[in-house]
Amino acid sequence: MPIEYLPNIQVGGKIDLEPDRGPRLRPEKLLAFLKEKLSIRAAAYNKAYGQEWLDENACLRIPENHPDKESDQKLIDIQEQTYARESGKSVEKWREDKEKNPATLTEAALTLMLQRVLPDNFMVVRSSAYDDYNNGVDQLIIDRESGAVVCGIDEVIDRQGNTGPSKKEAKMQENRFSRYSNVKYGAQVKYGAKIEQGNLILGSLRDLPSFYLSINKEELALLGETLLKNEEVSDYERDLLKRLCHSLSMQLKDYFDFTLDKKLKIKLQDFLQSLETWL
16 A cells, blocks of 8 residues: 555645755766765664665665565566656666666665764664555664654655656656545555564564655755765754754644544654654
């Protein structure tokens, strides 16, 4: 079941950071940098729990012993072949271009930024391709102290002034917003992770609070430039975190205007408490 956003949330609405429009997005340079840094963080997370649960891009792996690994990987391959065919590209070219697409760069850049700025007890990881394509979840934020996955995140690149989403993105968006009646149940993730008594537990997750984070291409360029230039967390990142937290707070308030499943309501309350520790 794909993520169901609240009907009155305007997905893609930008966070008004009023950035200096000087920096230009340099996809190849930013991509190489993000891959290097995410690989380092993924290796640290893997070492912390003694298993290779994340790949080099900090994405959750489908476990080798999972009974659905073969069929789900086949589904991923078919989906990517379809997206490539619709864009008039080979699968290899589509995958190469996808990595440099602003939407993918936004996901990777915000993952790295959140890894840098959130308190140490939080892990920020990217979902598997299966959950990205089929459940609309880009990231999971895991609280190592409570063990809970506090929320699922879907990054959105604001395309104002651009030519619009690709056919692949449009299909995914259509799936995400098709059934508002299920908003009360939250999101689900087939290949998730949580912490129990200090141990990493891999498995499906249900009743997840789901939110979106949105920046536009100019803000992505500025964030990329900031990450490239600063080993330590910058004032810009702290300011961006404040604004993202404000956006999440507004989405939380909107949730409670609806009749919610009891399990989701409890997790939303937990996330509210967690959010208060981020700044």
